[in-house]
Amino acid sequence: MELMRKISGISKWDGSNVVHRDDQFICGDALGDLKTSHNTLSVWKVEDQTDIEDAVVALTLSRDRVDKVFGICLDSNVLKNKEINVLEVAGEAPGIGEDVLMKHRDLIELDYWRVGYLAEYMMQIVHENDGIQVKYTAKMVKGLMEKYKKNGRLNLDEMKDSLKKDLHWA
Amino acid sequence: MKANIPKILERFHKITFEPQTDDKFDEFVNFGFTEKIDFSDIKEFNKMIQFAEEYHFETNETTSIDSIKINEVIDSTDSKSIDSINRDMYSKLKQFTPTFLRLLKRTDFEDGMTNYVSDIVENFIADNSFATYFWLNSVYSDNQKDAVVLAGLLRIIELDVRKGDEDCLLPLVKAGLADQSSMVQEAAIMVIEQWRTKNSLEALETSSFHSDLMESYANQVIEELREELNGVDA
Numbered sequence: 001m002e003l004m005r006k007i008s009g010i011s012k013w014d015g016s017n018v019v020h021r022d023d024q025f026i027c028g029d030a031l032g033d034l035k036t037s038h039n040t041l042s043v044w045k046v047e048d049q050t051d052i053e054d055a056v057v058a059l060t061l062s063r064d065r066v067d068k069v070f071g072i073c074l075d076s077n078v079l080k081n082k083e084i085n086v087l088e089v090a091g092e093a094p095g096i097g098e099d100v101l102m103k104h105r106d107l108i109e110l111d112y113w114r115v116g117y118l119a120e121y122m123m124q125i126v127h128e129n130d131g132i133q134v135k136y137t138a139k140m141v142k143g144l145m146e147k148y149k150k151n152g153r154l155n156l157d158e159m160k161d162s163l164k165k166d167l168h169w170a
Numbered sequence: 171m172k173a174n175i176p177k178i179l180e181r182f183h184k185i186t187f188e189p190q191t192d193d194k195f196d197e198f199v200n201f202g203f204t205e206k207i208d209f210s211d212i213k214e215f216n217k218m219i220q221f222a223e224e225y226h227f228e229t230n231e232t233t234s235i236d237s238i239k240i241n242e243v244i245d246s247t248d249s250k251s252i253d254s255i256n257r258d259m260y261s262k263l264k265q266f267t268p269t270f271l272r273l274l275k276r277t278d279f280e281d282g283m284t285n286y287v288s289d290i291v292e293n294f295i296a297d298n299s300f301a302t303y304f305w306l307n308s309v310y311s312d313n314q315k316d317a318v319v320l321a322g323l324l325r326i327i328e329l330d331v332r333k334g335d336e337d338c339l340l341p342l343v344k345a346g347l348a349d350q351s352s353m354v355q356e357a358a359i360m361v362i363e364q365w366r367t368k369n370s371l372e373a374l375e376t377s378s379f380h381s382d383l384m385e386s387y388a389n390q391v392i393e394e395l396r397e398e399l400n401g402v403d404a
Contacts (some may be wrong), residue, residue: 008281011352014381032278063282065329068363068387132383138363139394162284 001076003043003086003105004055004134005122006069007033013072013126026119034115034122040106041118044091046073046134054100056136057148061093064162066142071134072122082117085109095159096148142167259301263294267309274322281360287322288329295330303331303338310342317351324357328364336365340373347377352384359384363391371395 009029011017017027034041044055056069076086084107091104107118126132136144145167148154156169164170270287277287284292294302306323313319324346327339346358355377362370374392379385 009353009356010381010383010387011356014352014383016352016380016384060282064284065282067282068360069281126383131386135387135390137387137390137394138360139366139398 001086002046003074003076003079003107004046004052004071005033005041005043005074006059006071006134007122007132009033010070010132013123013132015127026123030119030123031115034119036110036115039110040087040108041110042091043074043086043105043107045103045105051103052134053144054096054103056134056141057144057154058091058093058096058100058104060141060145061095061154061159061163064160065166066138066145066163068138069134069136069141070132072125073133074118074121074125078121079107079118082114082121084114084118095155097153097155100153256298256301256304259298260305263301263305264308267305267312270309271313271319274326275318277322279322279325284329288326291326292330299335300338303335306339307342310345317349317354320346320349321351321353321357324354324361328357328361331361332364336367337369340369343370344373344377347373350380352380355379355384356387359388359391362395366395366398368399371399 007013009032012027012030012033017029018024019027044051044058046052046055055071059069060066079086087106087108088102089104089106090098091101093101107114110118145154149156149169156164159169161170270290273287273290277285279285291302291306294305306327310320310323313323324343327343331339343358343361346354346361349355349358359374362374371392374388374395377388379388
């Protein structure tokens with residue numbers, strides 16, 4: 001199973017943020033994208049393109065404005081080897097159905113080591129494997145939102161007013 | 171409902187401000203500047219006054235509503251008056267700059283999320299856009315070595331300056347694209363993603379980036395804009 005973790009800044013992961021020390025490893029700023037809450041981290045199950053689109057829409061519904069959504073896909077087997085456990089927890093995104101929200105997962109019981117392993121694994125994916133796999137520009141996100149609206153998959157009454165205004169839906 | 175400004179000022183004048191800063195400062199400033207607070211609600215009003223009384227801040231960092239009174243009615247079209255109003259607003263914004271910088275540095279900008287610093291600037295723009303743009307330019311000029319401030323400014327511009335006024339701030343965005351920090355470059359690309367104009371496309375096309383990932387993001391936006399603006403005259 002693959003799990004997508006959104007990242008907020010390309011600059012935190014692209015290697016340009018240098019820590020000025022001889023033994024420098026991953027920059028501290030990258031850990032800002034792995035900020036836990038109650039020792040958990042939010043991810044979305046993404047087995048195919050539909051899942052990725054669902055995750056991008058769900059993440060956007062929590063925002064005030066349409067903006068880019070970039071994410072890194074994690075292999076749950078690799079996480080398991082690092083003793084990072086995954087729990088099915090319904091996501092929270094106003095305006096989307098339960099079928100999407102049920103694709104949300106939490107990485108749980110994360111401690112100092114587990115967050116470190118995760119950062120190392122994500123950095124490895126970005127620099128040695130596929131780069132940033134999920135790359136939706138603001139325009140692509142907008143197009144996706146329009147598509148979901150057209151297909152009747154969004155409940156506009158439940159959506160954030162600020163986001164609807166930005167999309168010119170209100 | 172709008173804030174009852176005279177009533178607030180009356181209470182403010184009774185407060186003795188002393189140099190001191192702490193974590194409650196942000197909360198106070200947020201209360202002081204938002205116009206969304208219903209001050210007819212006595213609980214909300216008292217809460218703000220309580221913040222002011224309990225958590226004083228440096229007097230040289232002017233933050234009172236008195237100094238940034240942004241709801242003046244402009245009832246003259248005389249060019250001298252307009253210039254004077256703009257200069258007055260700019261001068262008040264300059265006084266607010268130290269506080270603004272401190273708030274900016276403490277704010278965690280998350281993609282697509284507004285925050286109280288962006289809300290404050292949005293209010294300034296709504297009141298006097300040209301003075302505010304001029305002020306934003308001056309803040310950028312004064313902090314060219316501080317990537318956190320530059321990126322924060324660009325993130326605010328991305329959130330608050332949408333359509334129509336892009337060219338007023340394009341030189342600032344172009345400077346951001348040329349900055350030595352990837353964080354600043356990324357924030358500048360995000361502004362262009364929102365503006366989607368021919369001039370901003372040219373700014374992006376004539377820039378170079380510090381990493382392959384950033385270049386890939388910029389190229390994605392360039393490709394979209396070229397397709398979108400194809401056939402549009404300058």
